[in-house]
Amino acid sequence: MEIKNQKLSNDDFFAERKEVLQQWPTGKDVDFDEAVAYQKSIPAKKRFGVKLEQAVKDGTTLIQPRAGVALYKEHIELLKYLEDEGEADLLPTTIDSYTRLNRYKEAQVGIDKSFETGRSMLNGFPALNYGVHICREVTSALKSPVQVRHGTPDARLLTEISIAGGFTSYEGGGISYNIPYSKNFSIEHTIAHWQYTDRLIGLYEEAGVSINREPFGPLTGTLVPPCISNAVAVIEAVLAATQGVKDVTVGYGQCGNLIQDVAAIRSLESMTRKYLDQFSFTDVRISTVFHQWMGGFPQDESKSFGVISWGAAAAVLAKATKVIVKTPHEAVGIPTKEANAAGLKASKQLASMLQQQSFCDMPAVIAEAEIIMAEMTCILNKVEELGKGDWAKGTVLAFEAGVLDIPFAPSKYNAGKMMPARDNNGAIRILSCGNIPLSNELVLFHKQKLDERAAYENRAVSFQMVVDDVYAIGKGFLVGRPNGVK
Amino acid sequence: MEIKNQKLSNDDFFAERKEVLQQWPTGKDVDFDEAVAYQKSIPAKKRFGVKLEQAVKDGTTLIQPRAGVALYKEHIELLKYLEDEGEADLLPTTIDSYTRLNRYKEAQVGIDKSFETGRSMLNGFPALNYGVHICREVTSALKSPVQVRHGTPDARLLTEISIAGGFTSYEGGGISYNIPYSKNFSIEHTIAHWQYTDRLIGLYEEAGVSINREPFGPLTGTLVPPCISNAVAVIEAVLAATQGVKDVTVGYGQCGNLIQDVAAIRSLESMTRKYLDQFSFTDVRISTVFHQWMGGFPQDESKSFGVISWGAAAAVLAKATKVIVKTPHEAVGIPTKEANAAGLKASKQLASMLQQQSFCDMPAVIAEAEIIMAEMTCILNKVEELGKGDWAKGTVLAFEAGVLDIPFAPSKYNAGKMMPARDNNGAIRILSCGNIPLSNELVLFHKQKLDERAAYENRAVSFQMVVDDVYAIGKGFLVGRPNGVK
Amino acid sequence: METKTIITGVIGADAHAVGNKIIAFALEDAGFKVVNLGVMVSQEEYIDAALETNADAIVVSSLYGHGEIDCNGLRQKCEEAGLKNIPLLVGGNLVVGKQDFAEVEKRFMEMGFTKAYPPGTSLETTIADLKAFTEN
């Protein structure tokens, strides 16, 4: 398979489309022109991109939950509750795991079993099985814009149905919805699948309907150094823009050290702008999303509120356009609607209370952002070099070479050689670079930071440090210290 | 009445003591030498000052709740629950309002009614009515150090009973437990009463028993500019040290703007050190306490978790030695033990999670601290000048003149001419100085900050702004904007 | 509309001054004549002030939790002093702890209050209700 970062031709796209729409019976209800007309009938205040753009202008941070259940009436009730009681500004529709893996038959079993038992037996909303009309029932029942959130390597049919179904934003990307979510999908394939998604959205854009696109920032949510997730976000933004996408929200998952978190958002935004401009996509609108802590949570609900609130605070101080909110049930299971609203309200309090405070221009933040940008430059230059100027090709080769390498990823196409760990202040550093092509100076910087920690903890730098860091927040800490060290 | 900042003579003290111990029957059980022996039997790890000193050394932030109920067995259960389930590092015993106002008969009615109805009819623990032995039952039943927290203008007998009862820390001061807590008590009187308390603790100190003393930092908890509360804390620290106190914890109530909050703790600590040293009290140990938001809370419990968590985060980033924790029931009433533990656990999560991060040396913090210290210097110089070198006298005259002036205070001895309001970033500034003797330069600084806000909100600087700010956090904001302004 | 006179104050040993100052400010702003007794007001002080100014209503605040003890008997004393049926409103954090407000309301109604308000009652409600209660 030969991948290129190039706008799909209409011939290729429509040939592929024919097949895609046949993947499941609900595909036949998708009619592009009718869908464009339907999308145009959605009022501006219910459009994702419009609300994001306003927030960028106002300097406010919007709040958005995750939520999805098997039965669609309950799903509507759930989302209504989250916008009314939870004060959510933006709504999600989180897709179940069978749909994500194109196992539509199993999703159907899940729907049926849920009807029978009266309990949601799926971990999300099976939008594809429901089809265009039920999706429209969902999206039209709500006051706020709704986005599809999932984790689907091959999301082509899901995109068709979702956008025709009235969703105005769509999460994912060829890297970010592959490496953290699958085992055997090659990057070529998922990039190709996401070119389809992006091209479809480009076609809507050309027909006068703007759909917001959001690469999934946090990846595995577990000790991902900002330079890695930021580099992936920039690549996915460039690939999307190449297919005609005009509205992207680039994302990042909280690491926990405030300076590093604010610096990550700052550098993410400015590097995305820089590269999009460089590729002449100067008309693409950019916003940012900050994910509250994406790793293992404490079991205790009150402690979870602490983690959630700190995430909301960091998002606002970083001036992210929106924050994805966790719930006090996070460590245990899919939240009840009450737990979901609780996380939202705690976050809303901080989103509005801290609105007037910004940390973006602190000298320490600027210094940290310089480092992240230097690292991103090393990585992205190498991607460009490997692809001989083609970022799609470069990305495939970069994963092969371990130039892009995501910690704790399940995919066999990920090298898994880079090892991250926290430094003495809780910032995520790189313990062992693998083949991430950092300059000598940067390698030394990381080494010094981790040697400092090792000396403080009186132990050698090792994988045990990484393991300790994975458990730390669940146990109430940021840095996983050995017993007896404060 | 003639007050002087001078160590009470033994003659004067013991003459007064005789009377004090007769104020209520439980006074007769207090025997100083026996109490010293009892205090010496308390293990070091249950001593307040020892645990604080260790925290200062480790750079950790300890957590402490407020708690007190009418019936002593329930009080013990409550405190046990808070240290076991709530993970409190330090324990309180919050005294009821009748005891605070020396209305011991009404306190007795409250105890009796509580027994009858099985509900706590008092808003705190009536330690004085219970007497030395029951206090010892309380303090000895617990693993952690316990402090008496109250709001008592004349706390002389309460101090006697508390310290003999095994408490190892004692909150309050002649200003901070008068102006926010009473209406008709003159400052001369309360300073005199607290000289008694401090001298008593000085005597314990001389007998080899160190008791921690804590001026009440937040005052009315409502829009108090840091320079005012810091100046009061320094004065009370100096007055306490003059009577022989050797261990003080100076305090501050969160304002909500992170830079100002960190700067307030920074300046509070360094100015307390500076003035204590200047008075040659170089051997007095200093620690700091940060109070989570002390003003009106949101009704919603999840939103309260947001406020609580932000308070914990600010305390840790400011490197306060301890943080006083609020609960999700704050807006409604005295919390259940579960709600109290919930506030503690959210705070504990952040206290340990953010331990490695400090904002104390940020340039913006240093700049804000310079301003606070300059303001404090203006005020304290004037106090010194008014008292002709005597800070006790100077304090009385300063309140008379409005040189010290606390917003929203109930006391008729407080001028109430100074008016605070938030600036555009949520920092508390001075809208109208009254007679607070700030330099012209500082007055101009405050004016500029508030003009900026007025311009942004397109309205004149006025009391309505202050009212809006009072409600703001309860409504989810920090700055009270008029309708329609973001 | 003729100007109505309202007595305000915080009852008992309660020193919570913020709400009291703001209520007084807001009622004046809304056109009432306000006699604000401040904090730590005894039952007798409310009554004396109401008699003296021929007041149209008494607004009692209680925040610190002892409201039940402090408010007991106020209606009787009003009646005895000749303040027949004067509107007696009470609000704040009336009891110790988070209790079911319907229960709390019942207790205060039995004590003779015209109306009792839960924590967090807004100024708008307070003003609107006072206008209604003092209408002729």
Place this chain on the structure above:
Amino acid sequence: METKTIITGVIGADAHAVGNKIIAFALEDAGFKVVNLGVMVSQEEYIDAALETNADAIVVSSLYGHGEIDCNGLRQKCEEAGLKNIPLLVGGNLVVGKQDFAEVEKRFMEMGFTKAYPPGTSLETTIADLKAFTEN
């Protein structure tokens, strides 16, 4: 003590890799021989691996909520394949949402699991129990 062989993996369409990688690391560290199948493991893959390596226990993880559907029938398939009474442990976030664990445990015991573990089970417990279950 002879070295025991453990099969580990995350069942079904579940891609949660972190706990899996750490369990494998920790079991090896504790002296077990670990055959880690990674994420998205089918019932057949566990059984094939257990037969091939003559394993002493199978550790099934399920995090994403579909555990009930995915685990159904595993015990029968083991029996059919000749893995008689092999210890079958399952843990993670087994069901959708926060449910009473006693209930959840019952359902998994009925499905034939030797033991089911609630969210947040520590490595210490996992290792200690595996030692007990694989003792001769």
